Amino acid sequence: MAESSTVPLPAKAAVRLSGWLNQLGISPLAFDDTLSLINPLLTVHRLHARIVARQVETGTATTLVLQAGPAFKGLKPGQFVMIGVTINGVRHRRAYSPRTVEGHANRFAITVQRQPGGLVSNHLNEQARVGQFIEIEQAAGAFTLPSPLPAEVLFIAGGSGITPSMAMLEHLQRHFSKTKATLIYFARSRDDRIFAKALDKMASTWSGFQYVAIDSVANTPNDGSGRASSAAGVSASQQVLDADMLGRLVPNWTKIPAYCCGPAPLMDAARAIWKEAGSTNWKNTGIAARLHLEAFAPAKPSGDPHARHEVRIVRDAETKSFQAAGDQTLLIAGETAGLSIKHGCRQGICHECTCRLNHGSVRDLTSGERIDGEGQPIRLCVSSAMSDLDLESLN
Ligand code: FES
Missing domain, CATH: 3.40.50.80 (Nucleotide-binding domain of ferredoxin-NADP reductase (FNR) module)
Known part of the structure; x- marks a missing residue:
C-alpha cells in the first residue's frame, strides 16, 4: 500500500492563502487547481481523497479506504460524504456512508454496493484502483447518534x-x-x-x-x-x-x-x-x-406512467418548463427534458435539489405522504408529480 511522501500544507495556512489570493482577484478554485497539480490532497475547496486500499466484501460490494487531505474536517459516525467521479466526461456525485479508520487522521472507508443500472456504483466497483484520487466533499447529514448517548x-x-x-x-x-x-x-x-x-x-x-x-x-x-x-x-x-x-x-x-x-x-x-x-x-x-x-437508493415512484403533468420551475428569475409522468421523480423528469437541475446524492439526503412547492401536489417518496403546494420545501429527487406544479429553486 503506497503512501504519499508529500508533506501536507497545513489546511489553515492553505485556507488563509486562498483568502488572500481571492482578495487579489485570484479565484479560490484556480488556487485549488494549482495545488492539485502539486498534490490533490492539498486542495481546500474542491477536496480530494486518495484510494489507499480496496477490498471485495461480497460478489457485488467493494470497500474503498480513502485518505483525505488536511482540509477535510472529519465526520460523525452515520454521516454521509459526497463522492464525485467523472465517467465519459460527465461528473457524477453520489452519497456514501463512511466508517472511520482508527489510527489515521482523515482516513475513512466507504463500501459501494452495485445497484442495477447504477452508473457510479458500478464504475467504482470495476474501475477504482489503489493510488487513484477521487473528489470528495465535507461530511454532512443528521443520521447520527444522539448526544448524550442513551443506554x-x-x-x-x-x-x-x-x-x-x-x-x-x-x-x-x-x-x-x-x-x-x-x-x-x-x-x-x-x-x-x-x-x-x-x-x-x-x-x-x-x-x-x-x-x-x-x-x-x-x-x-x-x-x-x-x-x-x-x-x-x-x-x-x-x-x-x-x-x-x-x-x-x-x-x-x-x-x-x-x-x-x-x-x-x-x-x-x-x-x-x-x-x-x-x-x-x-x-x-x-x-x-x-x-x-x-x-440508500434512488426512490422509485409508483404513480400513473401515462399521466403527464406540466412542471414550471423558477430559478434566478428564469422560468423553465417540462412534463413529468406519474412514475418519474421530478429530478429524472427534468433531466429527461434536457434541463440541468442542481442535485447531489439523488437519494433525498443532501437537500441540494430542494425547491419550494408554490402550487400543485406531489408525493414524497420517502414518507409516502402527499404534499399540497403552500410554499413547502420539496426534494425533486424523491418527489413525483400528482398534478401540474409551480416550483421555485432554493439552491
Ligand atoms: S439530490 Fe440530494 S436530496 Fe435530492
Whole structure:
C-alpha cells in the first residue's frame, strides 16, 4: 500500500492563502487547481481523497479506504460524504456512508454496493484502483447518534443500508461499549451480507451487542448482479420486519432511539410500525420521533406512467418548463427534458435539489405522504408529480 511522501500544507495556512489570493482577484478554485497539480490532497475547496486500499466484501460490494487531505474536517459516525467521479466526461456525485479508520487522521472507508443500472456504483466497483484520487466533499447529514448517548440503541438495516449503522456500531464498540445495541440485519443470504465476518466478530467480542441476521428476500431488492441469490431458491424466506419481532428481540423498542436504513419496503414497514405504536400508546409520547430513517437508493415512484403533468420551475428569475409522468421523480423528469437541475446524492439526503412547492401536489417518496403546494420545501429527487406544479429553486 503506497503512501504519499508529500508533506501536507497545513489546511489553515492553505485556507488563509486562498483568502488572500481571492482578495487579489485570484479565484479560490484556480488556487485549488494549482495545488492539485502539486498534490490533490492539498486542495481546500474542491477536496480530494486518495484510494489507499480496496477490498471485495461480497460478489457485488467493494470497500474503498480513502485518505483525505488536511482540509477535510472529519465526520460523525452515520454521516454521509459526497463522492464525485467523472465517467465519459460527465461528473457524477453520489452519497456514501463512511466508517472511520482508527489510527489515521482523515482516513475513512466507504463500501459501494452495485445497484442495477447504477452508473457510479458500478464504475467504482470495476474501475477504482489503489493510488487513484477521487473528489470528495465535507461530511454532512443528521443520521447520527444522539448526544448524550442513551443506554440502548436499535439498528435495522437491509442490504447495503448496513453502512451507516456499521459506522455507528464500530464507534460504540470502540468508545462506548457499555451502551447496549441490537442490530437486525436483513439480506438475501449470508453471501450477500456485507461485513458478515466483522459482525460475527463484533457479536463475540462485545457483550452488550445483540446481532440478529435474517436471510430474507422480502425486504431486499435483487442485487443487480444477474446471478441468482442463494436465498432466492427453495430456502428463500419472506420474513419482514414487524412489531412482534421487535417485541421479542427488543422488548423496550418503543422507548429507545432506532436507526433504519435499507430498501423502500423495509423503511416503509418501519415507518408504519412506529407510527402505529405512536398512535396506540398515548402514555409513551414521541415514539415516532425516535425512529430515524435514511434512504440508500434512488426512490422509485409508483404513480400513473401515462399521466403527464406540466412542471414550471423558477430559478434566478428564469422560468423553465417540462412534463413529468406519474412514475418519474421530478429530478429524472427534468433531466429527461434536457434541463440541468442542481442535485447531489439523488437519494433525498443532501437537500441540494430542494425547491419550494408554490402550487400543485406531489408525493414524497420517502414518507409516502402527499404534499399540497403552500410554499413547502420539496426534494425533486424523491418527489413525483400528482398534478401540474409551480416550483421555485432554493439552491
Ligand atoms: S439530490 Fe440530494 S436530496 Fe435530492
